[in-house]
Every structure is written in C-alpha cells, then in structure tokens.
Amino acid sequence: MAFSNSVTALVVGAISVYLYFGGRVSVAIVAFISYGIFYTEQNKPKQVEADNNGLDSKSEPLKKEKKKHVCACGGGEGGSCGSKSKAEGSKKKKGCCGGKNGGGCGGHGGHSHEHGHSHSHEHGHDHEHGHTHEQGHSHSHAGGCACAAKREKKNHDNDDDSSSDDNDHQKQLDDLTIDFTGAFNTAHNAKKPLKKMPKREPKRFNKDKKAESDSKDESDGLIKSAFTISNEKLLKSDVYVFYSSLQGAAEQAANIVETQLQQVKELEKEPILMNLDELDNIDDYFVDVPSETALYVIVLPSYDVDCPLDYFLQTMEENFYDSRLERYPLRKLVGYTVLGLGDSESWPDKFCYQAKKTDHLMAKLGARRIFPIGEICMKTSGNPAIESWGKLLGEMLNDDEPILYEYDETVSNEADEDEDEGESEIDLDSEDEPLADVEDLAGADSDKKKQNQYEIKQMVAKNSPTYKNLTKQGYKIVGSHSGVKVCRWTKNELRGRGSCYKKSLFNIASSRCMELTPSLACSSKCVFCWRHGTNPVSKNWRWEVDEPEFILENALIAHYSMIKQMRGVPGVVAERFAKAFKVAHCALSLVGEPILYPYISKFIELLHQKDITSFLVCNAQHPESLSTIGKVTQLYVSIDASTKQELKKVDRPLYKDFWERMMECLDIIRTVQSHQRTVFRLTLVKGFNMGDISSYADLVGRGLPCFIEVKGATFSGSSKDNVNSLTMQNIPYNEECKRFVENFVAELQRRGLPYEVAAEHAHSNCILIANSKFKINGEWHTHIAFDKFFELLKSGKDFTYMDYLEKTPEWALYGNGGFAPGNERVIRKEKKLKNKLLREQESLKSETSSIATEETTSEVSVEA
Ligand SMILES: Cc1cc2nc3c(=O)[nH]c(=O)nc-3n(C[C@H](O)[C@H](O)[C@H](O)COP(=O)(O)O)c2cc1C
Numbered sequence: 001m002a003f004s005n006s007v008t009a010l011v012v013g014a015i016s017v018y019l020y021f022g023g024r025v026s027v028a029i030v031a032f033i034s035y036g037i038f039y040t041e042q043n044k045p046k047q048v049e050a051d052n053n054g055l056d057s058k059s060e061p062l063k064k065e066k067k068k069h070v071c072a073c074g075g076g077e078g079g080s081c082g083s084k085s086k087a088e089g090s091k092k093k094k095g096c097c098g099g100k101n102g103g104g105c106g107g108h109g110g111h112s113h114e115h116g117h118s119h120s121h122e123h124g125h126d127h128e129h130g131h132t133h134e135q136g137h138s139h140s141h142a143g144g145c146a147c148a149a150k151r152e153k154k155n156h157d158n159d160d161d162s163s164s165d166d167n168d169h170q171k172q173l174d175d176l177t178i179d180f181t182g183a184f185n186t187a188h189n190a191k192k193p194l195k196k197m198p199k200r201e202p203k204r205f206n207k208d209k210k211a212e213s214d215s216k217d218e219s220d221g222l223i224k225s226a227f228t229i230s231n232e233k234l235l236k237s238d239v240y241v242f243y244s245s246l247q248g249a250a251e252q253a254a255n256i257v258e259t260q261l262q263q264v265k266e267l268e269k270e271p272i273l274m275n276l277d278e279l280d281n282i283d284d285y286f287v288d289v290p291s292e293t294a295l296y297v298i299v300l301p302s303y304d305v306d307c308p309l310d311y312f313l314q315t316m317e318e319n320f321y322d323s324r325l326e327r328y329p330l331r332k333l334v335g336y337t338v339l340g341l342g343d344s345e346s347w348p349d350k351f352c353y354q355a356k357k358t359d360h361l362m363a364k365l366g367a368r369r370i371f372p373i374g375e376i377c378m379k380t381s382g383n384p385a386i387e388s389w390g391k392l393l394g395e396m397l398n399d400d401e402p403i404l405y406e407y408d409e410t411v412s413n414e415a416d417e418d419e420d421e422g423e424s425e426i427d428l429d430s431e432d433e434p435l436a437d438v439e440d441l442a443g444a445d446s447d448k449k450k451q452n453q454y455e456i457k458q459m460v461a462k463n464s465p466t467y468k469n470l471t472k473q474g475y476k477i478v479g480s481h482s483g484v485k486v487c488r489w490t491k492n493e494l495r496g497r498g499s500c501y502k503k504s505l506f507n508i509a510s511s512r513c514m515e516l517t518p519s520l521a522c523s524s525k526c527v528f529c530w531r532h533g534t535n536p537v538s539k540n541w542r543w544e545v546d547e548p549e550f551i552l553e554n555a556l557i558a559h560y561s562m563i564k565q566m567r568g569v570p571g572v573v574a575e576r577f578a579k580a581f582k583v584a585h586c587a588l589s590l591v592g593e594p595i596l597y598p599y600i601s602k603f604i605e606l607l608h609q610k611d612i613t614s615f616l617v618c619n620a621q622h623p624e625s626l627s628t629i630g631k632v633t634q635l636y637v638s639i640d641a642s643t644k645q646e647l648k649k650v651d652r653p654l655y656k657d658f659w660e661r662m663m664e665c666l667d668i669i670r671t672v673q674s675h676q677r678t679v680f681r682l683t684l685v686k687g688f689n690m691g692d693i694s695s696y697a698d699l700v701g702r703g704l705p706c707f708i709e710v711k712g713a714t715f716s717g718s719s720k721d722n723v724n725s726l727t728m729q730n731i732p733y734n735e736e737c738k739r740f741v742e743n744f745v746a747e748l749q750r751r752g753l754p755y756e757v758a759a760e761h762a763h764s765n766c767i768l769i770a771n772s773k774f775k776i777n778g779e780w781h782t783h784i785a786f787d788k789f790f791e792l793l794k795s796g797k798d799f800t801y802m803d804y805l806e807k808t809p810e811w812a813l814y815g816n817g818g819f820a821p822g823n824e825r826v827i828r829k830e831k832k833l834k835n836k837l838l839r840e841q842e843s844l845k846s847e848t849s850s851i852a853t854e855e856t857t858s859e860v861s862v863e864a
C-alpha cells in the first residue's frame with residue numbers, strides 16, 4: 001500500500017511539475033528523478049507532514065486516491081477536478097466535474113458528492129448514469145462520465161477498500177480528486193472539448209426558487225417566481241394615459257379611461273393624458289421615465305397600413321436591441337397596461353395586433369404588467385367595453401390584494417439536452433439582472449430573426465387615413481410614398497399673375513414647376529409644418545420602395561392632369577397653359593424628406609434626362625445620403641435654427657444626435673458638395689429662431705454655402721391636434737425679416753465672410769443673401785442659366801455652380817420688391833382679408849395688429 005502511495009505521489013509530483021512548467025518533457029524527467037532521489041532519502045512518515053502549499057501536500061489525500069472515484073475532466077469552475085476543489089469548499093458540493101445539476105463530467109445530472117444517492121459502489125455501477133464518488137450514484141439522465149472506462153476499472157478496484165474509509169479520510173478525499181490516468185492521452189483529451197469544462201456556476205437558484213415559490217409546476221418544466229407590489233404604491237403613482245389615434249377612437253377611449261381613473265378617489269394624483277404621436281422624443285418616456293412613480297396606461301388602435309404607431313413600435317424595438325441602452329430600462333416604472341382598439345370582423349387575424357405588440361415590447365423592456373391587455377372591437381363592442389375595462393382597472397389599482405407578477409422561466413427539454421445550455425441560462429437570483437418576462441426567453445437568436453422580419457408596409461396605402469387626408473388637401477399620391485401638388489404659385493402664374501419667389505431669386509417659372517416629394521415621410525416634426533402629426537415619421541426608410549422611373553412617370557401624369565383641370569379657370573393664359581405641359585423644374589420638397597428615398601440620386605438623374613432642373617431641399621439630418629447625392633441644379637439645406645436648443649424646439653427631430661447630424665451636413669456642403677450650387681434655407685419663426693444671429697453666422701462659416709435664402713414663416717392655420725402649431729404672433733413681418741437679414745449680413749461681413757444681400761421677393765417675405773463671388777463686375781448673377789446647366793451635364797465634364805450663372809434682373813434686386821414684369825399684381829380685397837385676420841386673432845386670442853402682406857395669411861406653410 002505504501003509503495004502504491006509512493007508511486008502515485010511520484011507520478012502526481014512529476015506531472016504537476018510538468019504541467020506547471022508548461023508541459024516541457026525535460027523538466028518532467030528532471031523533476032521525476034529528483035523526486036525519486038529525494039523520496040528515497042527521506043523517511044516515508046515525513047510525507048504526511050504536508051505542506052499545504054507544496055506538491056507534497058497532495059501525498060496524504062493521494063493515499064486514498066484509489067478508494068475514490070476519479071475524473072480527468074480537468075480544471076475549471078463548478079467543482080471540476082483539480083486544485084479548485086480544494087481551494088473552494090463550496091465547489092465540493094458540485095462534485096468533481098462542473099455541470100448543471102451538481103456536477104458530472106460535462107453532462108447533466110452527473111455526480112454529486114453531497115446529494116449522492118442510495119447506490120453505493122458495492123451495488124455496482126451504471127455508466128449511463130452519472131457517478132457519485134464514494135457516496136454512490138446519482139440517477140440523473142444523460143450524464144455519463146467522459147472518463148467512464150477508466151473509472152469503471154478504478155472504481156471496481158476501489159470497492160475492496162471502500163469499506164475501511166472513515167469520515168476524516170472522506171473529508172480529505174473530497175478536497176482532492178485527481179486522476180491523471182488519461183492526462184497524456186490526446187485522444188482522450190480530444191473527446192472532451194474544452195468548452196465543456198469551464199462551466200459557469202450552475203444556475204441552481206431557479207430550481208431552489210421554484211421549490212420555494214411554486215413547486216406544483218415542477219413537472220412541466222416551468223419555473224415560476226413571484227414578486228409583489230402593493231396597491232399603496234399604485235395609488236401613489238403618476239398615471240400617464242398615452243394614446244395614438246388616427247381617426248379619433250383611441251383618443252376618445254383614452255379620455256374614457258382617464259375619466260374612469262379620475263373616479264378612483266384614492267388615486268392621489270390626477271391622471272395625465274398624453275398623445276404618443278406628439279411626443280418630441282419617444283425615448284423621454286420609453287427609455288427614460290418621468291419618475292419612478294410613473295405608471296403607464298397605453299391606449300392604441302391597430303392599423304395594417306402605415307400609421308404613426310409604426311414609428312413608436314419601431315423605436316421600442318430598436319431600443320430593445322440597442323446595446324448602448326441598459327437592458328431593461330422600463331423596469332423603473334411602477335407598471336403598465338395596454339388597451340387595444342381594433343376591428344375583429346374586418347381584421348380577424350390582425351385584431352389589435354399593434355396593441356399586443358406594444359404589450360409585448362413593454363415587457364421586453366422590463367416594464368411590469370399590472371393589468372391585462374384589453375382588446376376591444378370597436379365594431380361590435382365600442383365605448384361600453386372601454387368603460388368596463390377602465391372601471392375594472394380603477395378598481396384593481398384600489399384593490400388591497402397585492403399583484404402577483406409571475407414570470408415563467410421556460411427551461412425547455414431541448415435546452416436540457418444542449419450541452420452548453422448553462423451559458424444561456426437566466427439567473428433570477430442575480431441582483432443585477434432584472435426580471436425577465438416570458439417574452440425574453442425564446443432566445444436572442446430567434447428574437448434577432450424576428451427583428452429582421454418586421455413587416456414592411458406601404459408608407460401611404462390607398463385605404464389609409466393619411467391617404468385620405470392628403471388627397472383631401474389636393475395632393476396626388478404617386479405609388480405608395482410619393483406625392484405631387486400644384487402649388488398656388490403655379491396656378492397664379494398660369495393665370496398671368498405673379499410667380500413664386502424663385503422667379504425673382506433664381507429665374508424659375510412657376511407655371512412650369514412641379515412640386516414633388518418622393519418621400520411623404522419625414523425625420524422631423526417641424527412646428528411650421530402643415531402636417532400636424534398625421535404624416536409618417538421615421539429616421540430611416542422602412543416601407544416598400546417604388547422605382548424612380550415609376551415615380552417620375554406617374555408624377556408627371558398626375559401633375560399634368562391637375563394642370564389640365566385649370567383650363568376652365570378664368571384668366572389662364574393660353575400660352576403659359578400650353579407650356580405647362582412641359583415641366584421644366586422640379587422642386588423636391590413639398591412635404592416629407594426627399595432624401596429619405598433610397599433612390600433619390602437616380603431619380604434626380606431621370607429628371608435631368610428629361611431636361612427638368614432639380615431643386616432638392618433636405619432637412620440636414622441625413623449626412624450619409626447628402627454626401628453621396630449626385631449633381632443637383634440647386635441643393636438646399638434647411639437651417640431652421642442656429643442653436644441646438646432652438647433646433648430641437650423648432651424641428652422636433654427624431655434623431656437624438658440631430659445637432660451632430662446637422663453639423664456633419666454643413667461640413668459636407670463645404671467639402672464634398674462644394675461644387676454644387678448650395679443654399680441655406682432659413683425659415684424665420686418669431687419667438688423660436690430669430691434671436692441668435694451670431695450663431696447663424698457660425699453655421700454659415702462652417703458650411704460656406706453659395707446662398708442664404710431667408711424666408712419668414714407663413715401661417716398654416718391653427719389645429720387642435722398640433723400642440724406646437726404657430727399663431728399669427730409667430731409670423732414675422734417683412735420689416736422684421738429685412739432687419740434680421742441686414743444684421744445678419746453685417747455680422748457675416750464683420751467676420752470676414754463675403755456675403756451681401758442680393759435679391760428679394762417681398763411678396764413672399766423672402767430675401768436672398770449671396771456670396772460676393774456671384775457679384776461679377778458689380779452685377780449680381782443669382783439667376784440660373786438652365787440651358788447651360790444641361791449642356792454641361794451632358795458634356796460629362798466636371799463643372800461647378802460658377803459655370804451656369806445668369807445676371808439677376810433689376811426688378812429682382814434687393815430693394816426693388818422682386819415682382820416680375822408682365823404679371824398682373826392682384827391684391828385681394830382688403831376687407832375680406834381684414835375680416836379673416838380678425839377671426840384668426842379672435843380664435844388665437846393673439847394681439848396681432850397687422851400683417852405685412854395678404855399672402856402671409858393665406859399661404860400654406862413653407863413653400864418648396
Ligand atoms: C385602414 C385601416 C386599417 C385597419 N387595420 C386594422 C388592423 O390591422 N387590426 C385591427 O384590429 N383593426 C384595424 N383597423 C381598425 C382600427 O384599428 C379601429 O377602427 C380603431 O378604432 C381606429 O382607431 P383611431 O380612430 O384612434 O385611429 C383598421 C382601420 C383602418 C381604417
């Protein structure tokens with residue numbers, strides 16, 4: 001026996017040294033021989049005076065090694081073989097090999113020293129099941145030990161001695177469980193992939209928790225954890241009733257729910273009603289939360305066509321996958337519930353699907369459901385059902401019974417069969433990890449797949465409320481995302497009246513201009529935009545895409561059909577009418593953000609092929625597209641404010657980094673696109689963006705555009721839907737715009753930036769500032785030589801804005817008003833105008849006393 005121990009000790013020592021020195025054979029041989037000499041010279045009893053830190057320390061336990069089952073699984077956490085089991089007492093409990101169920105060699109339900117069961121070695125082994133060492137076998141399934149054959153022999157050998165083990169020895173043996181039998185057997189090692197060894201600490205808590213909280217479900221593989229929240233906390237909460245609505249039903253439903261909640265006397269604070277579609281930044285409420293006492297009630301319709309809710313859902317989904325955000329940001333909420341409205345008869349398969357999706361995403365983002373989702377068919381149930389749901393919600397908030405959150409941690413059988421499932425388990429015990437809803441448990445992979453499967457819709461489908469809304473306002477929808485409209489200046493010029501400001505500033509004939517956008521959606525929600533929140537919004541393109549050829553062809557057809565309708569209008573000049581059937585200019589603006597359209601460059605090329613000039617206006621939020629845009633006749637960037645705070649207020653951009661995006665766009669204008677005829681468009685809104693001239697000068701210094709077109713915002717009417725709609729008080733007078741421009745130019749010149757006031761169109765309250773290089777021999781050349789532009793384009797040569805200039809006519813110069821000769825100037829009856837103004841003033845309760853021009857009241861928003 002002593003000899004056996006010695007030999008084992010030698011082997012162990014040598015191998016330890018060998019491993020310690022990185023497997024060098026020479027070192028092993030030297031160590032082996034040295035140890036042999038040393039061993040011979042020493043008295044054997046000394047071996048047991050173990051030094052806890054040295055190799056010799058292993059001698060004592062090794063004496064018992066044969067009695068103990070051994071395993072060659074290698075090191076690693078979770079009680080794998082090796083020194084860890086000695087150093088970390090707790091690991092002993094998990095047996096020699098890490099593994100989910102208390103050890104086992106890479107399998108499940110392998111060994112457990114502590115929980116070893118009835119079968120002792122004397123009763124023989126079953127190697128399909130895991131082993132306990134001395135205590136016996138566990139009967140977990142699918143375990144098995146990779147070193148089974150070796151161990152079988154050893155364990156049988158050990159059987160003889162096992163009866164003589166006492167408890168002390170047992171403890172010592174537990175401290176060291178090493179078998180190097182197969183350590184040098186590469187084939188053996190190869191069978192044990194390394195990845196199995198460093199098993200994470202088994203997620204035993206789940207099972208323990210399960211035992212504590214809900215043992216009855218053990219059989220079906222579900223683990224349930226219960227957490228509670230008192231009604232006291234609910235009653236103290238700030239209840240936000242959010243809604244999104246296209247046709248008013250959800251808004252009404254939100255009001256009903258609000259009324260029901262107001263009737264809960266114990267609710268300490270009044271509910272707050274909020275329109276989701278009007279949120280400046282969804283993340284303010286759905287990543288950050290207004291307070292930790294916030295509770296959300298979300299009332300939503302569903303639409304299988306594009307609607308503002310799509311953007312909300314898209315943002316929520318993006319947030320869920322945004323690794324920069326904390327994993328469960330909505331955990332901070334007291335709770336939430338969703339009320340869905342829909343139509344189960346017409347959309348049985350998609351009944352309330354967006355409300356359901358919201359419910360799901362809220363849970364994914366960590367929010368806790370305090371009341372079940374309501375799904376109400378507005379066709380068959382309607383408002384009474386909404387009332388009942390709201391009433392019950394109110395009662396539940398006031399109910400003393402704590403709310404039980406139940407989270408089903410599905411540990412699927414498949415996962416159990418997966419050797420690596422330990423890596424993906426969710427530890428409910430962890431302080432760091434929040435509760436996960438069952439939605440999370442399908443696995444990240446399948447979620448990612450789902451993300452890519454986000455349904456692609458049409459931006460403005462024919463049966464959508466947006467479509468109806470737009471067509472009602474005179475827009476022709478082309479395909480599913482483009483629109484054309486004949487602007488009032490086109491009609492004006494056809495009737496022999498004045499042209500738009502672009503005639504004075506750049507020589508565009510309004511009667512031959514087509515106003516078009518290839519994207520009715522926008523990435524901003526500007527306060528001066530007429531859309532009042534009904535149009536689609538998105539940071540990026542997320543809809544079906546129409547071909548550029550299709551858009552152009554059908555846009556021209558639509559435009560010409562609208563022109564044709566003008567043929568009976570009194571005063572239409574036949575010559576202009578005839579020419580109008582050959583569009584010469586295209587203003588890519590109108591509404592929406594044209595540069596969002598993925599094929600915008602191609603579309604512009606098609607325009608040029610038809611000898612149609614391009615005036616592209618973009619909102620300075622898409623630097624990637626701006627930098628790649630091809631030749632444009634004139635390239636606009638809207639500069640709606642000069643500071644970050646003002647820009648946020650005026651444009652209400654969707655992008656968080658809207659300011660950085662704008663700066664990047666300015667850099668692109670100065671560099672990559674400096675060959676283009678570039679224009680900064682400033683729309684002045686009193687009380688919003690007219691204060692800081694110096695900051696505007698900074699922006700001009702950064703972008704160095706050819707022109708700065710300054711235009712007073714025009715009144716687009718008030719709307720109860722648009723929380724930020726402008727009043728007459730926000731519309732600057734012509735004199736105010738002029739003063740702004742003069743001060744602005746003075747500031748630019750003071751900084752050495754060569755800009756001057758060049759032209760104007762007083763009628764539209766529009767003034768053009770130009771770089772002095774357009775003043776050639778003392779004469780302004782702000783007009784465009786269109787023929788020259790196409791000639792240059794067709795030549796295929798590089799050219800710049802300086803190559804297609806034309807002299808600005810006298811009448812257009814600053815100070816001369818800018819009304820083109822040959823047109824009849826028609827002023828609407830003063831009285832009618834004044835009456836209209838008074839009505840506006842009354843309804844807006846504004847103190848506006850006068851306006852500069854008649855157009856100021858009748859124009860719609862910002863012209864293209
Ligand atoms: C074009 C269109 C599409 C719709 N799609 C769905 C749908 O997919 N699922 C559904 O449950 N209801 C659908 N509805 C019904 C609306 O969700 C329902 O009328 C709702 O009350 C409208 O709310 P709102 O008035 O607040 O916009 C649709 C209605 C319209 C007009």
Ligand code: SF4
Pocket residue numbers: 522523524525526528529530590591592593619638862
């Ligand atoms: S004004 Fe133009 S950029 Fe601003 S929201 Fe309207 S369409 Fe978009």
